Structures are given as C-alpha cells and as structure tokens.
Amino acid sequence: MARTALEGILVLDLGTGVAVPDGIRLLAELGANVIKIESSQNLDFVRTIAAEKNSSAGFNETNRNKRSIGVDLTTEKGKELAEKLIKMADVFAENLRGGVAKNLGFDYESIRRIKPDIIYLSSQGFGGDGPHSDYPAYGPMLSSGSGMLSIWKHPDDPYPVGSNSPLPDHMASKQCAIAILAALDYKRRTGKGQFIDMAQTEVAAALIGESFLDYTINKRVPEPKGNRSSYAAPHGAYPCDGIDNWVAISVFNDEEWHNFVKAIGNPDWAGDLKFATLLGRLKNVEELDLHISEWTTPQDAWDIQELLQKAGVPAGVVQRAPDTMKDPQIKHDNALVEIEHPIVGKRLYPNVVIKMSETPAVPSTSAPLLGQHTDEICRKLLQMSDDEIKKLKEEGILESPDS
Amino acid sequence: MTHHEGALTGYRILDLTDSNGAYCARQLADLGAEVIKIEPPQGDPGRSIPPFLNDDPHLEKSLYFIYRNANKRGITLNLECEEGRDIFKKLIEKADVIVENFGSGYMDGLGLGYEVLEKINPNIILTGITEFGNDGPYKDYKGSNIVDFALSGVMITSGYPGKAPTLLPGTPAYDATSMIADVEILAALYTRPAIGKGQKIDISVHEAARTGLYPWSVPIYSHSLTPDGPLPGPETRLGDSIYPVYPVKDGYIRVIALTPRQWQALVKVLGSPDILMLPEWENFIYRIGNSQDLYAIMLEFTTQYTQVEIWEAGFREGVPIAPIYDIPTFINSPDAGARNFFVEVDHPIIGKGTYPGSPYNWTETPPHVKCGAPLLGQHNGEIYCNELGLSKDELIILRGAGVI
Numbered sequence: 137m138a139r140t141a142l143e144g145i146l147v148l149d150l151g152t153g154v155a156v157p158d159g160i161r162l163l164a165e166l167g168a169n170v171i172k173i174e175s176s177q178n179l180d181f182v183r184t185i186a187a188e189k190n191s192s193a194g195f196n197e198t199n200r201n202k203r204s205i206g207v208d209l210t211t212e213k214g215k216e217l218a219e220k221l222i223k224m225a226d227v228f229a230e231n232l233r234g235g236v237a238k239n240l241g242f243d244y245e246s247i248r249r250i251k252p253d254i255i256y257l258s259s260q261g262f263g264g265d266g267p268h269s270d271y272p273a274y275g276p277m278l279s280s281g282s283g284m285l286s287i288w289k290h291p292d293d294p295y296p297v298g299s300n301s302p303l304p305d306h307m308a309s310k311q312c313a314i315a316i317l318a319a320l321d322y323k324r325r326t327g328k329g330q331f332i333d334m335a336q337t338e339v340a341a342a343l344i345g346e347s348f349l350d351y352t353i354n355k356r357v358p359e360p361k362g363n364r365s366s367y368a369a370p371h372g373a374y375p376c377d378g379i380d381n382w383v384a385i386s387v388f389n390d391e392e393w394h395n396f397v398k399a400i401g402n403p404d405w406a407g408d409l410k411f412a413t414l415l416g417r418l419k420n421v422e423e424l425d426l427h428i429s430e431w432t433t434p435q436d437a438w439d440i441q442e443l444l445q446k447a448g449v450p451a452g453v454v455q456r457a458p459d460t461m462k463d464p465q466i467k468h469d470n471a472l473v474e475i476e477h478p479i480v481g482k483r484l485y486p487n488v489v490i491k492m493s494e495t496p497a498v499p500s501t502s503a504p505l506l507g508q509h510t511d512e513i514c515r516k517l518l519q520m521s522d523d524e525i526k527k528l529k530e531e532g533i534l535e536s537p538d539s
Numbered sequence: 540m541t542h543h544e545g546a547l548t549g550y551r552i553l554d555l556t557d558s559n560g561a562y563c564a565r566q567l568a569d570l571g572a573e574v575i576k577i578e579p580p581q582g583d584p585g586r587s588i589p590p591f592l593n594d595d596p597h598l599e600k601s602l603y604f605i606y607r608n609a610n611k612r613g614i615t616l617n618l619e620c621e622e623g624r625d626i627f628k629k630l631i632e633k634a635d636v637i638v639e640n641f642g643s644g645y646m647d648g649l650g651l652g653y654e655v656l657e658k659i660n661p662n663i664i665l666t667g668i669t670e671f672g673n674d675g676p677y678k679d680y681k682g683s684n685i686v687d688f689a690l691s692g693v694m695i696t697s698g699y700p701g702k703a704p705t706l707l708p709g710t711p712a713y714d715a716t717s718m719i720a721d722v723e724i725l726a727a728l729y730t731r732p733a734i735g736k737g738q739k740i741d742i743s744v745h746e747a748a749r750t751g752l753y754p755w756s757v758p759i760y761s762h763s764l765t766p767d768g769p770l771p772g773p774e775t776r777l778g779d780s781i782y783p784v785y786p787v788k789d790g791y792i793r794v795i796a797l798t799p800r801q802w803q804a805l806v807k808v809l810g811s812p813d814i815l816m817l818p819e820w821e822n823f824i825y826r827i828g829n830s831q832d833l834y835a836i837m838l839e840f841t842t843q844y845t846q847v848e849i850w851e852a853g854f855r856e857g858v859p860i861a862p863i864y865d866i867p868t869f870i871n872s873p874d875a876g877a878r879n880f881f882v883e884v885d886h887p888i889i890g891k892g893t894y895p896g897s898p899y900n901w902t903e904t905p906p907h908v909k910c911g912a913p914l915l916g917q918h919n920g921e922i923y924c925n926e927l928g929l930s931k932d933e934l935i936i937l938r939g940a941g942v943i
C-alpha cells in the first residue's frame with residue numbers, strides 16, 4: 137500500500153463536540169495515528185446526546201478512523217499514563233471547556249515540559265485569552281457571538297434564528313486541521329513545536345470578511361439580504377411540489393436569463409421588458425420571485441434541477457438526507473460510505489473527501505467504542521503487562537467496553 | 540521593519556482561482572506562504588462582486604475581492620495564448636503549489652495538465668477545484684453560491700419554519716471547499732520530502748461542501764433507521780424553538796437551556812419571577828410547544844439586561860447564553876480586542892482598512908497580513924522583469940499583444 141501523507145504522526149485527541157474532533161478526523165484520514173483520550177468521567181458531550189454513549193450518529197461520524205483509550209485523567213495514575221503518551225506524541229489538541237485542561241495539568245506550559253516540541257492546539261469559543269475564555273460555547277452561540285448570525289436572515293424576519301445544525305462548528309474544525317498541518321510542516325523544517333489558540337467566533341467572522349469591510353471602510357452596518365443577491369436575479373430558494381421541498385435557482389447574467397426563460401417555456405410575463413436586464417430584474421425582484429414561485433410550486437424539485445441545469449442555469453435541490461442518498465453524482469463519486477459499527481451496525485456516512493494522487497487517504501473505519509483500544513494501546517504503545525492493565529481497570533483508572 | 544516568519548514561509552503558491560476559490564490561497568498567505576494571484580488581462584470576475592467602496596462599481600473597489608485576495612501579489616497572464624503558457628511554465632519552475640478552479644478539463648485542454656506540469660517541476664502540487672467533479676452525471680452542471688449551499692444539505696435547516704430556507708452570509712460552500720483543499724495542500728507539502736515528489740489533488744464543491752459545512756445529516760438519518768420501523772421524520776427548520784432568541788436592552792441574545800439545570804439557572808438569572816417558576820416551564824418539550832407564549836413572558840425580564848450583562852450572569856449561574864452581536868459590536872467586543880483579531884491593512888485605492896485577521900494566535904509563527912489585495916497587474920514588473928528577466932520593453936509588447 138502507498139505511503140500515507142501523515143504516516144508516523146501520533147495525534148492525541150482530547151476534543152469534545154466538533155471543533156477539535158472533526159479536524160483531527162481529517163488528520164486520521166491523512167494517515168495520522170490518532171488516539172482519542174476519554175473516559176466515563178469526561179465524556180465527549182456528543183456521546184451524551186444519544187440513547188447510549190456508543191450510538192450517537194454525530195459522534196460516530198466525527199470520530200471515524202480513531203482509536204479510543206479509556207483513562208480517567210482526574211487520577212494520578214491516569215495522568216501518568218497520558219503523560220507517557222504525550223512523550224511519544226507529535227500533536228495534542230483539546231477544546232474542553234475553558235480552564236479544564238489547565239485544571240487537569242494538561243495546559244501547554246505543563247505539556248511542553250514533558251514534550252518540548254509538541255504542537256498543542258487549543259480551541260475555545262471566544263478564544264483562550266480574552267475575558268470570556270472560560271465560557272462554554274456551542275456552535276449556535278458562535279454564529280451569534282461573531283456577527284454572522286446578525287445578517288443570516290430574510291429582511292422580513294423579526295430576528296435571526298440561524299440553523300438547528302451547529303454551524304460554524306464544522307468550519308472551525310477545518311481551521312484546526314489547517315493550523316496543525318502548517319505547524320507540522322514548520323516543525324519538520326525547524327524542529328520547533330508551538331501553541332496555537334483558536335477562537336471559533338473568529339472562524340465565523342473571517343468567513344464574512346467583506347461584511348466587516350463594508351462597516352470599517354464604508355461605515356455601513358450591512359443589512360441582511362436573505363436569499364437575495366445584489367448582483368443576480370432570480371436568486372433564491374423556491375417552493376416545489378410536496379411538503380417543504382425547495383429548489384435553489386440563480387441567474388447571474390443575460391445569457392443565463394435567456395436560457396432560463398426558454399427552459400420554462402417562454403411565459404408571457406418573462407417577455408416583459410422590465411425583466412430584460414439584470415438591473416430591471418433586480419429592481420422588480422419581488423414580482424419576479426412571485427412568477428418563479430408560481431412556476432416552481434406544482435413541480436418536482438429534482439425535475440426543475442435537471443431541466444434548468446440542462447439549459448445551462450445553476451439550480452439545485454435544497455437537499456435533506458434522503459435526497460443526498462439518491463443524488464446521482466453523490467452515487468457516482470461514492471461520496472457516501474457504509475461502515476459497520478460494533479454497536480449500531482451498518483450505517484451511512486459521508487465518505488473520505490480527500491483525493492490525492494500519491495498519498496491516498498485511509499479508508500473509513502468505524503468510530504471507536506469508549507475505551508475500545510485501551511488494552512491494545514496499553515500493551516503495544518505503553519508496554520504494560522496484562523496484570524497491570526487488569527489492576528488499573530479494577531481501580532477504575534482504565535476503562536474498556538468489557539470493564 | 541520586523542521580519543515575520545510564518546509557518547509556511549518559503550513556499551510559493553500560484554493562485555489561478557476566481558472568487559470561488561480565493562479563500563484557499565488567502566489562508567496559506569496568512570500562514571506565511573508567498574501567493575501570486577494570476578488573473579486574465581481583463582481581471583478576475585470576482586473584482587465585480589459587491590460591496591464596493593462607496594458603492595462605486597469599479598475593478599479596484601470590490602470589498603469582496605479585496606478581502607479574499609489580501610496578502611497576495613498579483614500579475615496578469617493570458618493562458619489561452621502560446622506565449623502566455625510559456626511564461627506560465629517558467630513560473631512553475633519556482634512554485635510549490637498551483638490552485639485552480641477553471642472547471643473540469645480546462646487545464647488539460649490548454650496543455651497544462653498535471654502530466655505536463657510535473658515534467659517541468661516534479662515537486663509541483665496541482666490542486667483542481669471543480670463544481671461537480673471531473674466526471675459523472677453532473678459534470679457539466681453549473682454551481683453558484685446559493686445552489687451549492689442548497690445541495691450541501693444544511694440550507695434546509697436554516698431559518699424559520701414555514702418560510703424559505705435561508706442562505707448563510709458569505710460564500711459558505713466555496714469557503715468550506717477551500718479549507719478542505721488547504722488541508723490536502725498542506726498534507727502534500729508535508730509529505731513531499733518523504734515521497735520525493737508533488738502530487739495532484741482533486742476536489743469538488745458538491746462533495747466537499749457537505750463534509751465542510753455539516754456532515755451529520757446522512758449519519759443522523761441513517762442511525763435513525765430501524766428494521767421494519769417508520770422512516771425518520773424529515774429534516775426541517777426549527778427556527779429558535781431549540782435555541783431561543785430573546786430581546787435585551789441593546790439587541791438580542793441566544794440561550795442554550797436544554798437541561799432542567801440550565802433552565803433553573805436561567806430563571807435565577809432573571810430574578811426568579813413567579814411566572815417562570817411554574818413547574819411546566821421546566822419541561823423542555825413544553826417550552827418548545829409554547830415558545831411564543833414564553834417569548835411574550837420573557838420580554839419583561841430579559842429586557843432589563845444588556846447583552847453582556849446577561850451573558851456574564853448566565854455564566855455565573857450555569858446557563859450558556861450568547862450575545863447576538865451585530866457587525867460593529869463584534870469588532871468592538873472585548874474578546875476580539877484582547878486577541879487583536881482585527882488587523883490594519885493598506886491598499887493602494889482603498890487606503891488603510893480594518894480587516895478580520897486569522898482565527899488563531901501562534902506562539903512561534905503568528906499569521907500575518909503583509910499587504911492588501913493586488914491591483915490588476917500590480918506586480919507584473921516585479922515578477923516578470925525582476926524574476927523572469929524580461930525587459931520593460933518586452934512587457935510593453937506583451938501587454939499590447941494581450942499576453943499579460
């Protein structure tokens with residue numbers, strides 16, 4: 137088998153939720169040896185949002201390709217074991233609630249004493265060094281606390297509500313992976329590790345930089361536009377046949393507009409001169425959107441996607457999971473993968489997205505049960521005897537699915 | 540002047556992308572890489588994306604372009620003519636990474652496919668971003684910001700129930716794809732000495748946006764399937780029923796009160812008013828079902844506080860609360876201030892402006908924005924004359940011929 141990009145790199149994942157664990161998953165897919173350090177005393181909170189700690193879809197998605205050691209870090213012996221792992225590790229990453237890593241004795245200053253060239257990434261909602269560094273932060277709080285949520289609404293919504301999915305958590309996690317990889321490359325060239333302190337609110341703010349520039353340079357507080365664009369019309373999500381089905385359509389220029397009008401059968405209203413230019417369409421966008429909704433409402437969203445795309449107009453179904461599962465391009469790309477999990481059985485997940493010609497990604501394997509690899513890691517990596525392992529399990533310091 | 544060493548100092552990136560891929564190289568630039576943005580002589584179409592300085596639509600005044608292309612130098616080059624391609628091949632000799640999003644097969648069609656480029660520079664890492672991949676039923680489909688966000692599977696959960704799903708501001712599907720492309724580029728740079736060569740990276744927005752924005756949708760659905768059981772309920776928009784939004788003196792806040800303990804803490808923060816002490820409110824499902832009544836009751840109490848007051852009181856009592864900051868308030872927030880998140884960047888037309896910086900602080904190699912976005916062809920002289928050894932006269936001829 138070809139060499140993987142991160143062959144030989146040991147990463148310790150003391151993450152919870154998404155920001156760190158999802159970023160570390162990408163490193164695992166690139167070939168890093170990832171050990172998730174967890175315990176019943178200190179559960180990744182995503183394990184707790186399911187009926188049983190091993191059956192959380194979010195956890196099982198986020199922690200694929202990792203091994204789990206169950207070790208209680210609040211005990212001296214547990215700490216000693218973790219320290220042994222740290223001495224072998226290249227990367228240590230945590231996003232425990234602010235102050236928790238320090239209380240455990242696993243802040244950067246403590247860890248660099250045992251492993252001077254460690255790359256230590258810490259991610260906090262509002263950053264690790266501001267006045268709210270110890271504040272817990274879930275995804276919905278980060279879009280709120282960054283300015284992003286304030287413009288994430290239709291103009292006529294009373295106030296912004298964002299999404300019930302934890303945006304921007306999964307973008308923060310990609311930033312974690314980017315930072316760790318850049319730091320690994322720097323370490324490869326200089327031998328130096330370092331401490332990286334990420335703020336998840338800042339990840340969100342950096343994604344809407346132009347809105348900040350509009351304020352700092354034009355002195356204007358940006359208005360929420362909803363689905364409208366100031367340089368494309370139509371531009372929106374339009375209702376389709378069925379309950380809560382929608383199709384997104386965007387028309388940026390006159391060529392796309394002509395293609396659009398032709399594809400929908402040259403209705404009379406579309407011949408009105410006020411819709412002939414982009415400026416006219418923008419000016420009369422309310423009326424334009426009504427006409428288009430009238431056309432889309434009785435039709436199937438997938439049919440509209442195909443009709444418009446074949447005519448050269450960007451259009452796409454507002455997908456939910458079953459749509460993704462039947463999307464022909466997703467099928468063609470093998471973009472979903474079935475993985476067998478020891479407790480929940482065969483389930484579908486997004487497949488590994490990394491496509492590198494020389495260092496292929498590692499195929500997906502199931503997320504670990506809590507402590508699934510405790511014995512293996514203790515024996516092989518920590519060179520402990522079976523008796524020692526047994527004793528520490530009896531003392532409740534080590535944990536595995538059978539203990 | 541201080542010398543800033545970044546984590547990626549010493550690497551050179553050739554950025555051929557338009558606005559939909561601009562964030563990719565921007566990230567690498569902030570981490571210290573030298574990025575040269577290569578535009579067609581007429582300019583990147585991203586230069587006409589609003590907002591503009593003083594609402595003046597002008598090639599050098601797009602704040603969208605200026606933000607996503609800061610920290611890059613810029614040259615013009617026409618890859619569609621032979622002389623342009625010859626110049627490009629010279630640039631490749633000293634480059635580490637190329638990022639392009641022309642679309643499937645475009646580079647191959649120009650004779651600039653990976654097989655050609657790796658012969659010129661075996662270390663080159665060629666990153667091709669496409670909308671829908673290089674083959675398959677959607678290969679010729681067109682994407683856009685809103686269409687790609689819709690397809691990513693997260694838009695259906697955004698906004699109010701009963702209203703149209705709502706677009707996330709910015710260019711989320713493109714930026715999420717750019718970030719995953721960065722992950723692959725960095726992995727390729729890291730492993731390059733070990734394998735002795737560069738490589739080709741392929742990424743499609745349609746596939747990557749899902750992983751980049753919200754990969755849980757299919758797993759949650761799949762985990763909910765039981766043999767012979769009913770199909771899981773459809774994903775939809777739940778508005779603020781789970782994470783309620785309430786008005787305060789200076790705006791709005793968002794509350795995470797999922798557990799009874801968190802709810803009790805919230806009631807305590809609000810001064811334990813009798814009406815909120817009624818036992819039925821302790822039930823999360825009851826609160827969801829009666830969220831409009833609750834909102835009406837809450838008004839009286841939450842509006843006694845400012846965003847920061849109630850946020851900090853929530854922390855003391857044990858209920859997560861977050862301010863819904865508007866743009867100016869986040870800029871002036873104590874956290875962004877303490878972390879020096881906003882940086883000053885100079886631009887020849889815009890002048891000095893305050894930009895969001897990088898979302899992380901580093902002890903050894905702090906990210907840094909050393910220059911504003913390039914004017915169209917601003918660094919042609921620097922790159923073509925100083926580096927490739929062309930004369931000023933030759934530049935004039937090339938410009939006249941439409942090569943640069």
